Amino acid sequence: MADNALGRFLRARREATTPPDNERRRTPGLRRGELADRAGISVEYLTRLERGTDRSPSGQVLAALADALDLTADERIHLYRLIKADNTCAPPPPPPLRPTVLATLDALEPTAACVLNPAGDVLACTETFRTISGLNDEPNLVRFAFSPEARAHYPDWDTIANDRAAALRAAADLGDHAATVLAFELSITAGAAFTDRYDAAASLPPTTGTERWGRHVVAFETLYLPGEGEHRLVIFFSQH
Structure with a gap:
């Protein structure tokens, strides 16, 4: 600096x-x-x-x-x-995804699905997820949830914001460095809209449920992947 x-x-x-x-x-x-x-x-x-x-x-x-x-x-x-x-300490690079995990995503097309790390970074996803998620070039679900675009994209923004903040809090409390850094960032950039939810998080975020993304209603299931990185595969099924 x-x-x-x-x-x-x-x-x-x-x-x-x-x-x-x-x-x-x-x-x-x-x-x-x-x-x-x-x-x-x-x-x-x-x-x-x-x-x-x-x-x-x-x-x-x-x-x-x-x-x-x-x-x-x-x-x-x-x-x-x-x-x-002013922070010159760069975190170590994340471990690469196994080819079989990427093959799983390919097999899930055209279903929306993504692989997330504990901090909410989208490590890989299907094309359908990319199309309907609203993230565009934003690589992190939590950061997107507290962006101006998210309020227009999520009809139930308040509930989703609570869940995303709770997920980040759970990861940070378990010592995930990237989650702690992101929480610090959002405490500044998003202010009370984030910190009030992050500080009040008293339960683990849901691993299954339903969310509305624009005109899409999706039911999601979370599968935790074995191996390093504590990655999770989240599959979103369109509801009609």
């Missing part, structure tokens, strides 16, 4: 935010104390963030600051990327 890019961004957004009383001030925007109160953090901690002496804020703190500064969706994504750019 460029030297103290996070601190400069936070300070610039603070100074660009209209004070609650609209009073004329010598310096523009919110005072540090006002922003700290809004975000529920101490002035001392906010000062360390702006000065760059602390560059590892939690997702909860960044989400609170994003809410307090009323960041747009694009600004939230930029905030997350600033943190990501």
Whole structure:
């Protein structure tokens, strides 16, 4: 990351935010104390963030600051990327799917089906899944669920968002690194729409059930695949 890019961004957004009383001030925007109160953090901690002496804020703190500064969706994504750019530790590559798993997907056409890792990444899928899932170029079911496009694609968005957040929480609680990283990302980019569901997740996500995707109604079954990676095959049967 460029030297103290996070601190400069936070300070610039603070100074660009209209004070609650609209009073004329010598310096523009919110005072540090006002922003700290809004975000529920101490002035001392906010000062360390702006000065760059602390560059590892939690997702909860960044989400609170994003809410307090009323960041747009694009600004939230930029905030997350600033943190990501400072993290030089790349996770190991995922293990490749076995040829027999790929052959299973081929045999399932034209049924919608996909292979997921614990974090919800689509590792492989049938063409029918690609056509009706609505994901387009998004490779992760959970990230898609908290995108603007998902609200239009899922008539029962609230239920699906709860299930996707619960699935990610279950994977993160079991120590899956990718799930933990994605939860950190979504806490910033999606804010309370994600964190409220993630924090409240009190049960495991369903492994079978019915969902509505656009005009399609699909019943799904989840099969866990043996071997490394804890991958799961999810098959979606069209309902008429």
